[in-house]
Amino acid sequence: xxxxxxxxxxxxxxxxxxxxxxxxxxxxxxxxxxxxxxxxxxxxxxxxxxxxxxxxxxxxxxxxxxxxxxxxxxxxxxxxxxxxxxxxxxxxxxxxxxxxxxxxxxxxxxxxxxxxxxxxxxxxxxxxxxxxxxxxxxxxxxxxxxxxxxxxxxxxxxxxxxxxxxxxxxxxxxxxxxxxxxxxxxxxxxxxxxxxxxxxxxxxxxxxxxxxxxxxxxxxxxxxxxxxxxxxxxxxxxxxxxxxxxxxxxxxxxxxxxxxxxxxxxxxxxxxxxxxxxxxxxxxxxxxxxxxxxxxxxxxxxxxxxxxxxxxxxxxxxxxxxxxxxxxxxxxxxxxxxxxxxxxxxxxxxxxxxxxxxxxxxxxxxxxxxxxxxxxxxxxxxxxxxxxxxxxxxxxxxxxxxxxxxxxxxxxxxxxxxxxxxxxxxxxxxxxxxxxxxxxxxxxxxxxxxxxxxxxxxxxxxxxxxxxxxxxxxxxxxxxxxxxxxxxxxxxxxxxxxxxxx
Numbered sequence: 001x002x003x004x005x006x007x008x009x010x011x012x013x014x015x016x017x018x019x020x021x022x023x024x025x026x027x028x029x030x031x032x033x034x035x036x037x038x039x040x041x042x043x044x045x046x047x048x049x050x051x052x053x054x055x056x057x058x059x060x061x062x063x064x065x066x067x068x069x070x071x072x073x074x075x076x077x078x079x080x081x082x083x084x085x086x087x088x089x090x091x092x093x094x095x096x097x098x099x100x101x102x103x104x105x106x107x108x109x110x111x112x113x114x115x116x117x118x119x120x121x122x123x124x125x126x127x128x129x130x131x132x133x134x135x136x137x138x139x140x141x142x143x144x145x146x147x148x149x150x151x152x153x154x155x156x157x158x159x160x161x162x163x164x165x166x167x168x169x170x171x172x173x174x175x176x177x178x179x180x181x182x183x184x185x186x187x188x189x190x191x192x193x194x195x196x197x198x199x200x201x202x203x204x205x206x207x208x209x210x211x212x213x214x215x216x217x218x219x220x221x222x223x224x225x226x227x228x229x230x231x232x233x234x235x236x237x238x239x240x241x242x243x244x245x246x247x248x249x250x251x252x253x254x255x256x257x258x259x260x261x262x263x264x265x266x267x268x269x270x271x272x273x274x275x276x277x278x279x280x281x282x283x284x285x286x287x288x289x290x291x292x293x294x295x296x297x298x299x300x301x302x303x304x305x306x307x308x309x310x311x312x313x314x315x316x317x318x319x320x321x322x323x324x325x326x327x328x329x330x331x332x333x334x335x336x337x338x339x340x341x342x343x344x345x346x347x348x349x350x351x352x353x354x355x356x357x358x359x360x361x362x363x364x365x366x367x368x369x370x371x372x373x374x375x376x377x378x379x380x381x382x383x384x385x386x387x388x389x390x391x392x393x394x395x396x397x398x399x400x401x402x403x404x405x406x407x408x409x410x411x412x413x414x415x416x417x418x419x420x421x422x423x424x425x426x427x428x429x430x431x432x433x434x435x436x437x438x439x440x441x442x443x444x445x446x447x448x449x450x451x452x453x454x455x456x457x458x459x460x461x462x463x464x465x466x467x468x469x470x471x472x473x474x475x476x477x478x479x480x481x482x483x484x485x486x487x488x489x490x491x492x493x494x495x496x497x498x499x500x501x502x
Contacts, residue, residue, distance in 0.1 A: 051426020
C-alpha cells in the first residue's frame with residue numbers, strides 16, 4: 001500500500017503535473033473520426049423510401065446533399081418538411097450474458113425549399129446559326145440530417161480471467177505517476193487501484209486484483225446527438241439534357257455520451273477490493289464546411305446517368321469532458337477510509353478532415369409508370385485525419401491510415417406509379433470502414449413507402465426504413481478482454497408534407 005509522507009507527496013506532485021498537461025490530454029480516438037465520417041441517407045420520405053437512390057433521377061430536394069445537379073430538373077418551386085420517429089434496439093452479448101436496450105426519438109429528417117426559373121435564351125430565336133436553347137436555373141436551401149447518434153447500450157456479464165485493472169497496470173508500467181494519463185490509469189492511481197512496487201520503484205505497478213477472480217462487469221452507454229447539414233445549392237439545366245449543380249454544405253455536429261463502467265467482486269473473494277466505477281461524460285460540438293458538385297446527363301427519354309464528388313468536410317470541433325473513478329474496499333486501506341474517488345475535467349479544440357466521396361449513378365424511366373435508380377459511392381476512410389495546434393493527435397492519424405481503408409456504398413431504389421398511389425422500395429448497403437461489404441460494421445437498410453396523389457399543390461409521402469448492423473465492442477484492451485458482440489437495429493418512420501408553388 002502507498003502509505004507515509006513520501007508516497008502522499010508523490011501523489012500530490014502527480015496531480016499537479018497532470019493538471020499542467022491539461023492542454024495535451026485528449027478524448028478523441030480513431031473511432032470518433034469514423035463516427036463523423038460515416039453518413040446515412042436521411043432526407044424526405046420519397047428519397048428514403050427509395051433507399052436514398054436519386055443520383056441520376058433528380059427532381060428531389062434531398063439531392064442537394066448527394067448530387068446537387070438533381071434540383072436542376074425542377075420546373076417550379078417546392079417546400080418540404082419531413083419529421084420522423086426513430087426506434088433503436090441494441091442486443092449485447094458479453095461472456096455468454098445477453099442484455100437488450102433501446103431508445104426512441106422524434107426528429108426532423110429534412111426541411112427546405114427549392115425554386116426554379118427559366119433563363120432568357122442567349123441566342124435570338126430567329127437566328128439560323130443557333131437552335132432554340134432552353135436553359136433553367138434552380139436554387140435551394142435545406143437542412144438535412146446526415147447521421148443520428150441516439151443509442152442506448154447495456155453490456156453485462158461475468159468473467160473470472162479479466163479485469164480493467166490489468167489494463168491500468170499495463171499502461172502505467174514504466175511511467176512515473178506524473179506521466180500517467182489523468183483520464184484513465186491516472187485515476188486508477190489516485191484511487192489506489194494500482195500502486196507502485198515500492199517507494200524506491202515508483203515507475204512499476206501492481207494492481208488490486210488477483211488472478212482468476214470472479215467479477216461482474218457492466219457498462220451502460222447513453223448517446224444522443226446528430227450530424228446535420230445546412231445546404232445552399234445552385235443548379236443549371238442546359239436544354240433539359242445536361243444538368244450541373246453545386247452545394248455549399250455546412251455540417252453541424254452535436255454528440256453527447258454518458259457511460260458508466262463497473263466491476264464488482266460479487267463473491268467477495270478479493271481482499272480488500274470490493275468494486276470500482278469509471279464514469280465518462282463527453283460533449284462534442286462543431287461546425288464545418290464542404291463542397292459538393294454533380295452532373296446528370298439525359299441520354300434518352302428513358303435513360304439518365306449521373307456523377308458527383310464531395311470534398312472532405314473540414315469541421316472545427318470542441319470537446320468538453322469529465323472522467324471520474326470511484327473505488328470501494330471492504331476495509332479501510334488508509335486513514336481516509338474505504339472509498340476513494342478522483343475526477344478529471346478537460347476541454348479541447350481541434351479540426352477533423354472527413355474523407356472525400358465520389359459516386360456514379362444510372363436511372364431508367366418507363367412512360368412515367370416506373371422509375372429505377374442505382375448509385376455506387378466510393379469513400380476513402382483511411383484519409384480521415386485530425387489537426388490540432390499541439391500535434392497531440394498525430395498518433396491517431398497514423399492509426400487511421402493503417403487501420404481503415406476504402407469502402408463502397410450501394411443504393412438501389414424504384415417507384416411504381418399505379419395511378420392513385422406511388423409505391424416505392426429501396427435497399428442501401430454501406431460497407432464498413434475496413435472495406436468489407438458484409439460482416440461486422442457493414443450496414444444494410446431496407447426501405448419502402450407510398451405517395452398519395454392529390455390535385456392540389458399539397459402532397460403527402462410516407463416511408464419506413466429498417467437498418468441493421470453488427471459490431472464488436474471491447475470494454476478495454478482487446479488483448480485482455482473478450483469482444484462484446486452487439487447487434488444493432490433501427491426502425492425509422494418518416495412522413496413528408498410538401499407544397500408546390502410557381
